[in-house]
Amino acid sequence: MDAMKWWGWGREDVAFTHEDKPGLRPFIQRALDVDVAQPGEPPVPFSTVDVPEPKVDATLLAALRAAAGVDHVSVDPHDRVVHARGKALRDLVRHRTGDVGRVPDVVVRPGDEAAVAGILRAALDADAVVIPFGGGTNISGSLEAPAVEERTIVSLDLGRLDRLLEIDAESRLARVQAGVFGPHLEEQLHAHGWTAGHFPDSFTHSTLGGWIATRSSGMQSDKYGDVADLTRAVRVVTPAGTLVTRPVPSTSTGPSVREMVLGSEGRLGIITEATIHVHALPAQRVILGYLLPDWPRALEAMRALAEAEVTPSVTRVSDAPETQFSFATRKAPTAFDQVKSRALQLALRRLGIDAEQMCLSFVGYEGSEERVAAQRRAVGRIVKEHGGLCIGASPGELYDQKKFDTPYIRDFLLDRGTLADVSETSAPWGALPRLYDNVMADARAAFARLGITGYIMCHLSHSYHSGACLYFTFAFKPSGAREPLEEYDVVKGAIQQAFVDNGATLSHHHAVGTEHAQWLEQDISAPGVAMVRALFDGVDPGGNLNPGKIVVRT
Template sequence: MVEHMKWWGWGRESVSFSPADKPALAPFIRKHIGLDVTRPPAQAPAFADLDIADPILPDALRDALTAAVGAEHVHTETLERVVHAYGKSLRDLVRVRGGDLGRLPDAVVYPGGEDEVRAVLTAAIDADAVVIPFGGGTNISGSLEAPRGEIRPVLSVDLGRLDRVLDIDTDARLARIQAGALGPDLEAQLNALGWTLGHFPDSFSHSTLGGWIATRSSGMQSDKYGDIADITKAVRVVTPAGVLATRAVPSQSTGPSVREMILGSEGRLGIITEATVQVHRVPEERTILGYFFPTWDEALLAMREIAESEAAPSVTRVADPGETRFSLATSKKGSAVTALVSRGLKQYLARVKHFDLERMCLSFIGFEGSSGHVRTQRKLVGDIVKRHGGVCVGTGPGQLYDQKKFDTPYIRDFLLGQGALADVSETATSWSQLASLYTGVVARAHKTFDEIGVQGWIMAHLSHSYHSGACLYFTFAFASPVTLDGLERYDAVKSAIQQGFIDLGGTLSHHHAVGLEHAPWLADDISPAGVSLVAALFDGIDPGHNLNPGKIIPSVVPGPAAD
């Protein structure tokens, strides 16, 4: 059995977000977006009320799929088809809650190995069907939906049965892992043998190795372990031309990198079945410390100095003043953060350190390794933090961060139920442009809030530091009807932020992929010549546009020849 998330929202049916034990949250939301979240939330729609079209699955294709994977692994039930129709973007959730299901897959297929994946792809291409690879379904960029109006059969190929760590080369510190392995499952298998991948994106609980590779994801500890592009050393991919297999060598000079072509390809080049990834021994010690900085500008300078120093933390994350206040507002009564603040920290910061409490910024910095290494790293980072007016507040906030780091998407679902649209956009830029990009994007968002007549909120944090720059991750929210019409307001805000990234020197996406949501800005990011290059690659491997058409670069689906 492959476990899936709610068809109408994020995560497990048994898990949801509640403000009941967070006394400061409801007043915070009322103040900043004018919404009363103490009301009972809107109920999820009843599945039985959905208008679900019958599948279009020719007998010959059904027979070929059954021969490939077995009848028990070919599903045309309505719930399976709806679960696999969308990812979990805000747009996806608004549409599915409104009964706008788009073009549902006609069948969901669960291959059990690479040979079965090959047989499924062969059957699909022979039948001129559309194939959309599916990992955990967490994508928020529109990478999983079929083109509306698609008249060919649509297959969702769920890799959930390919979930094993196959082999570990302990000398090379490389592991072969099947692409459908979920984050918790692959970490459990590695940890049992003393290893870790070290890749922990926000979607970790419900996303897969293949999905990470297909979207070029980043994890919370990327400062130490690298992004998935750094972690992935070789891939196996079933393509229309056969099985693409690269070698797990330290470096090579063999023309354009085929491995890199697969990274971020979103299923346009084939179905990833396996990857060889670098792994690390489970660290002897792991700790995350909390710090407060007096201002955002000082915090950014400290993060830059840490990145260019000899310090090597596993996590460098700092919230702007808005996100800091939001984080404090989401603290549970009696939690570590609440206790710290209530025991006089605010008074100390204001009176002794001369902080303006409305401008202070909360930071989390993580350290891993031997006890001696961690001690040395803490000293290096501590000295830098002090130079920029920062104050260490110990492990309490870090423990809270560890506990809450995978819960954020549940807050978005809660707000949808209360009548608010909340979403994220992230980018990366150089240290020299980071502050101006931040200021410009925030200003554009507020200008758009005014133009569409809403009381809106935008906040951000820095994460994923690099030698030359860092990622900025923005979150925005405003009260709005959770309807298809409400998405027009959402589009205005989202577009203003995305265009701000491009105009102010950032990339359109640091780790959320392109899909459909970000495709309008691709030529501005990689140049029109770059778009032509990528389009030629897609057309060359998939001339019939059978592989997840329309993602990254819009496809023109071949039609019948004119008479």
């Protein structure tokens, strides 16, 4: 798969536009005091970017070429910049101005596990730094080398390790190389009648190894589980050799080595292969849209769905601000759409639902026709009990089609000098109402302190037995009085601090990296941080594996 834009999200030939969405321009004007019809300011041309010369000596370069092959070792400036950072807002803001940071000195693309081992050995012998690279979608600062790092930096791109190796149909397990991108994984599995069922927002551009390294969750994790549930065994090339775990359903062999690898962000080694759960392709798949009267009742409805053990594949509900944004992104309605809209407005009035407070929900169903029908009836009863109604399959179909395009909106806003980002967390059901209220209040207070126009919205997703994920999206127009990233840090910091102050985690599925590391001790306690640090230092005493992520070496 081709690399993403060096300055933004996704493919060069794909961009977000407001022109076919008549409600979006006035919505953004009201919410952010930004006229998106005004010409944007594109990133600087790559030809003007000052890319430092690579610092890699001939001995190491020869060893890397011997391990991976001459054609798979690159010191090309553009290639190195693409691998320099992920896609965090901070990364994009800096890249767009030509500030590319501590660029890797060399990009290496191994073709098999033996090549990975050879590359790591060569790097350790040269006291170089190795940063594993999947698709480059990380938004937590997990890919950037420390600015003060003087050693040679090797970006180890796993993109050539992209094959489905084996399916154990009886056990419903598949052995897969870690560099496979989401679409190619599903394509290979579908050919045999299987699916992994893991569809994060970054699905198009992210890899299995990246999902494991950051403890990813997908849009259908209610049914299939997150990547920690999906992953049964791993192979990881470490400084001490290749770590191998067995794909058993459960084990009692001390602290879980598999769990240590999950979320390790390249600090323990390079993931080369995983054995994952797979499921038979469902006979039927549908996502329906529902409207609920307000956020408190929407939360209660989602909790009731989890308690009822209906087990849909998707349970998602947006608060009123996100619902209004979603409706603003609709394309121009047809005559039939207008008729349906009038009928919906009549139904809402009859139910006493205020259009300013209503919350849009998507619930997905998969399985046999009988199972899907039973699930739909059960969900319909619960939604009705909470004052809501089903609005059919059309909104769900649109969501299903556009769910992977959302990150392009951030580049569209950055072109217009507007910053937008996300923060997500999870907490028990009982804590969610207070958590939501306090995050919204603290973010809006941060906007007010800075004297900036901002907007924050939220949706609930990834429901569990005891709680759920809350996913906040925020945007603001910088004041011009300070550096935009300084104001971003104030808003982002207020949201993250509200998470840990209200009993939630610092991140549900975006990992720690460097962006969230300052809250780690508040989340897992000082002894927890000491334990993680001891693990990293014990496996990698020289600090050669992606240093500075999750916890800082002492």
